[in-house]
Amino acid sequence: xxxSLPPVITAFEQSPDRGRGLARDMRVRWALEEADQPYEVxxxxxxxMKGPAHRALHPFGQIPTYEEGPLTLxxxxxIVFHIAQRHAGxxxxxxxxxxxxxxxxxxxxxxxxxxxxxxxxxxxxERDKSWYEERLPMVENRIRDRLGELSDHLGNAEWxxxxxxxxxxxxxxxxxxxxxxxxxxxxxxxxxxxxxxxARPAYxxxxxxxxxxxxxxxxxxx
Amino acid sequence: xxxSLPPVITAFEQSPDRGRGLARDMRVRWALEEADQPYEVxxxxxxxMKGPAHRALHPFGQIPTYEEGPLTLxxxxxIVFHIAQRHAGxxxxxxxxxxxxxxxxxxxxxxxxxxxxxxxxxxxxERDKSWYEERLPMVENRIRDRLGELSDHLGNAEWxxxxxxxxxxxxxxxxxxxxxxxxxxxxxxxxxxxxxxxARPAYxxxxxxxxxxxxxxxxxxx
Numbered sequence: 001x002x003x004s005l006p007p008v009i010t011a012f013e014q015s016p017d018r019g020r021g022l023a024r025d026m027r028v029r030w031a032l033e034e035a036d037q038p039y040e041v042x043x044x045x046x047x048x049m050k051g052p053a054h055r056a057l058h059p060f061g062q063i064p065t066y067e068e069g070p071l072t073l074x075x076x077x078x079i080v081f082h083i084a085q086r087h088a089g090x091x092x093x094x095x096x097x098x099x100x101x102x103x104x105x106x107x108x109x110x111x112x113x114x115x116x117x118x119x120x121x122x123x124x125x126e127r128d129k130s131w132y133e134e135r136l137p138m139v140e141n142r143i144r145d146r147l148g149e150l151s152d153h154l155g156n157a158e159w160x161x162x163x164x165x166x167x168x169x170x171x172x173x174x175x176x177x178x179x180x181x182x183x184x185x186x187x188x189x190x191x192x193x194x195x196x197x198x199a200r201p202a203y204x205x206x207x208x209x210x211x212x213x214x215x216x217x218x219x220x221x222x
Numbered sequence: 223x224x225x226s227l228p229p230v231i232t233a234f235e236q237s238p239d240r241g242r243g244l245a246r247d248m249r250v251r252w253a254l255e256e257a258d259q260p261y262e263v264x265x266x267x268x269x270x271m272k273g274p275a276h277r278a279l280h281p282f283g284q285i286p287t288y289e290e291g292p293l294t295l296x297x298x299x300x301i302v303f304h305i306a307q308r309h310a311g312x313x314x315x316x317x318x319x320x321x322x323x324x325x326x327x328x329x330x331x332x333x334x335x336x337x338x339x340x341x342x343x344x345x346x347x348e349r350d351k352s353w354y355e356e357r358l359p360m361v362e363n364r365i366r367d368r369l370g371e372l373s374d375h376l377g378n379a380e381w382x383x384x385x386x387x388x389x390x391x392x393x394x395x396x397x398x399x400x401x402x403x404x405x406x407x408x409x410x411x412x413x414x415x416x417x418x419x420x421a422r423p424a425y426x427x428x429x430x431x432x433x434x435x436x437x438x439x440x441x442x443x444x
Contacts (some may be wrong), residue, residue: 055374059329059375060329060371060372061371062333071318071321071322072322073321073322073325074325075325075332076328077328077332078321078324078325079325081328082321096292099293099300099304100293100294100295102300102304103295103296103297103300103301106299106300107281107282107296109299109328109331110297110298110331110332110335111282113332113336114336114339117336121340126357129353129357131353131357134351135348135351135353138347138348146282149277149282149283150281152277152281
């Protein structure tokens, strides 16, 4: 029996990505839309994120969190997995195919995303350092290693392992973070893969919802 | 019905950590020992890891992989989760408590491990760079941010969320990678938490098994 109230997720009150859909609430919104589940959003300021009330939900003071009756979850990977376990549309029913799709979720988060996070870190924290110009290509080349391997695996396939799954959702969400770098365009099949993800109606609805939050945050008060 | 043959995992023929239990096969060995499941190990050379036969199992050319009848998995997080789904001892039965334990698995791999990987990368690839001395403390401080938050959450508890789970297994396995840095000792409750993990008989058996592989690899031929 589904819970009587929709789950509540948290998102940035003012997303640092300015509504480009790169914040991790996007992954959860997208999963909920794929599963055709309603949800509510509570916006959190940067200050509140680091305060005790939010840390009781998320020990690392980040978004998103997920509250559903007595259950509170954190980590976008765990929340997407939870949604995928409870609703159809995100994980195959057959046990082995399902386990493979879960492998891709972990691959997105633990193998592909770390060097991409490193690129975001260097651009945010090291742009004014003397070593920035020399170190940047080292970081980009580590990303290229991963993208090349992923591109080889994907080949001409539509999705990573058969039908669209939470593994694709997570991989697309991670790869989108590379858009501004231009690196994705060096791998046309990956760029097309990401575009297929973004073209899904569930993605579009999730993107519009997070963009609306950002637009509202920019509106003049009163 | 359990499969008739034990699963086969892959591990480094010559582990770059020299048997200190830092390679990712350790996580899978530990999970299998917690679940009291037999397993076999196929050792893979660095060259073979990057060859087509191994890449058919692991698109990113890494270890460990997991083969169980027709099922092949990669990513230590996914393999540990698979083991935990099928055998008692690694995830709570109650759905909400179980979802929380899974949150901690993802937190270990996607929130705590990335800055630790960055420290390993800088020590391995940037030690001879002009910026090493200035950049090292920046990387260490990002790790301290995470350790401080984790330490605050853990407090005086034995494990992260009630009884020992796959979430603790993964977190301990990630934190152990910090041993050589000394950072862990700045957080006594985390150091004690890691020591509790290492004291588990299943950990001890897994550690001994991976160490034996390394010792054998060092023995003179013939």
